Amino acid sequence: MLKIENLDVRVDNKEILNNFNLTINDGEVHAIMGPNGVGKSTLSRVIMGDSNYKVTKGSITFDGDNMIPLSVDERAKKGIFLAMQYPLEIEGVSNQDFLRTAMSSVGNKQVGLYDFILQCEKGSKELSMNQELIHRELNVGFSGGEKKKNEVLQIKLLHPKFIILDELDSGLDVDSLRICAENIWKYKEDNPNTSILIITHHPKILEYIKPNFVHVVEDGTIIKTGNYILATIIEKDGYNVIAKEEENE
Amino acid sequence: MNKIKVVNNMIIPYDNDDISIYDNNITFLENGNFIIEYIDCDNINLNININKNRCINLFEYSSNKNINVKNKYFILDSSSLIISKFYSNNSVTENIDIYLNGEKSSIKYNFSSISSGRDKYTINIYHNKDNTRSDIFNRTVAKENSSNYFDINSFVNNGILDTYLNQHTKIITLGESDNRINPNMYTHDNSTTAIHASVIGNIDGDDLFYLMSRGINYKDSLNLIITGIILGNINVPDDYRQKIIDILSKIGGE
Numbered sequence: 456m457l458k459i460e461n462l463d464v465r466v467d468n469k470e471i472l473n474n475f476n477l478t479i480n481d482g483e484v485h486a487i488m489g490p491n492g493v494g495k496s497t498l499s500r501v502i503m504g505d506s507n508y509k510v511t512k513g514s515i516t517f518d519g520d521n522m523i524p525l526s527v528d529e530r531a532k533k534g535i536f537l538a539m540q541y542p543l544e545i546e547g548v549s550n551q552d553f554l555r556t557a558m559s560s561v562g563n564k565q566v567g568l569y570d571f572i573l574q575c576e577k578g579s580k581e582l583s584m585n586q587e588l589i590h591r592e593l594n595v596g597f598s599g600g601e602k603k604k605n606e607v608l609q610i611k612l613l614h615p616k617f618i619i620l621d622e623l624d625s626g627l628d629v630d631s632l633r634i635c636a637e638n639i640w641k642y643k644e645d646n647p648n649t650s651i652l653i654i655t656h657h658p659k660i661l662e663y664i665k666p667n668f669v670h671v672v673e674d675g676t677i678i679k680t681g682n683y684i685l686a687t688i689i690e691k692d693g694y695n696v697i698a699k700e701e702e703n704e
Numbered sequence: 705m706n707k708i709k710v711v712n713n714m715i716i717p718y719d720n721d722d723i724s725i726y727d728n729n730i731t732f733l734e735n736g737n738f739i740i741e742y743i744d745c746d747n748i749n750l751n752i753n754i755n756k757n758r759c760i761n762l763f764e765y766s767s768n769k770n771i772n773v774k775n776k777y778f779i780l781d782s783s784s785l786i787i788s789k790f791y792s793n794n795s796v797t798e799n800i801d802i803y804l805n806g807e808k809s810s811i812k813y814n815f816s817s818i819s820s821g822r823d824k825y826t827i828n829i830y831h832n833k834d835n836t837r838s839d840i841f842n843r844t845v846a847k848e849n850s851s852n853y854f855d856i857n858s859f860v861n862n863g864i865l866d867t868y869l870n871q872h873t874k875i876i877t878l879g880e881s882d883n884r885i886n887p888n889m890y891t892h893d894n895s896t897t898a899i900h901a902s903v904i905g906n907i908d909g910d911d912l913f914y915l916m917s918r919g920i921n922y923k924d925s926l927n928l929i930i931t932g933i934i935l936g937n938i939n940v941p942d943d944y945r946q947k948i949i950d951i952l953s954k955i956g957g958e
Binding site for chain 2: 556560
């Protein structure tokens with residue numbers, strides 16, 4: 456279970472999250488929606504432990520453990536995974552070396568080459584991913600869809616308990632989005648206690664990965680919570696309608 | 705792969721039909737892959753000759769010495785020399801001259817180094833004939849308190865047509881270090897194509913964050929990135945790959 460309580464976060468002396476509260480129980484899927492610049496991606500970075508984001512108040516616990524003092528890799532080893540909006544291209548680092556090192560680190564034991572190859576072949580086949588990408592430099596020259604598929608492949612290989620999807624749908628064509636989302640949903644079905652936090656502008660991804668809760672964020676805090684219907688209202692009427700409703704209440 | 709050893713500044717005699725060795729001259733007679741390893745050298749002065757219509761892959765390796773290098777490379781018509789070179793020395797002063805003396809001759813020079821002392825490199829490339837091409841790629845990881853000066857000079861005289869000059873140098877700093885890159889392209893002919901890029905900077909924090917977010921600790925993440933910078937730039941024979949990885953693996957822990 457991930458629990459965020461009364462969280463304040465600053466970047467360059469600007470407050471991005473303000474008294475933010477969110478509890479995600481094991482097995483739940485939550486979606487965070489909101490216009491640009493309201494703190495959605497900040498939330499993902501803070502959960503993962505990016506040192507550029509300063510927590511000035513509040514707490515983040517995962518399975519009862521305080522996350523704030525933990526380094527980024529320690530959080531990952533606890534089972535938190537952030538699928539990034541813009542997966543980085545790292546020149547010279549082979550995808551294969553990266554994936555195998557990550558698997559060995561998270562699993563706390565050296566992964567044999569044969570096992571690694573088998574898992575990569577299976578995962579990349581399920582994602583309709585060119586297996587040559589495993590041998591290329593990490594994300595270098597990958598298309599937008601290939602980068603996102605590589606993120607989902609990492610989910611399959613690293614077996615996280617809590618997955619953050621930061622705008623998985625950005626840069627993806629409809630077919631790639633469907634393949635990525637279906638694979639994540641399959642992972643969720645195979646691992647029912649896995650929780651997912653989806654950060655998105657668009658409800659399309661929520662057609663594939665069904666959320667239990669949809670939250671609307673504005674000015675660094677959640678202003679409304681609902682279910683999937685809330686996402687469809689946002690798609691139809693926009694965020695302003697939600698914000699005005701909240702003001703009137 | 706044919707291996708030439710240079711020990712105490714002398715070329716060890718080597719019996720091979722593909723290579724001719726005389727004094728400090730090495731001539732590559734046939735196409736192939738070759739290694740030159742410098743062992744216990746402090747003053748290296750070689751003339752390396754590539755005959756016409758040859759394609760030579762050369763790997764050069766030097767580790768743990770204070771060295772002074774003054775090598776010259778002569779490349780004749782329609783030949784290409786592809787150099788991958790790795791240095792991890794206490795300090796280096798290197799002045800190398802590359803002569804593209806034949807039409808359609810080319811040099812692809814990939815140099816990677818770990819710097820811990822005072823390293824100064826001067827690389828001169830002389831495009832003496834038409835349709836010659838030089839691609840120079842330097843990658844250095846500069847350890848704390850090291851200094852790295854690169855002066856890379858490409859020369860094209862008036863009337864030498866359709867030359868291609870390409871220089872990329874990147875120095876990644878680990879802590880405080882003194883670094884300078886001077887990419888110079890002296891061309892006197894309008895038909896030259898010239899490209900250069902020079903970068904001095906730290907390891908990208910976003911790269912580290914990305915790797916660490918997959919459970920890889922700081923030391924291993926740093927090591928992956930450094931290994932990528934160094935090995936991503938050079939073709940390394942299997943015999944030397946592990947040697948270099950062992951050298952690189954010590955960096956993150958320092």
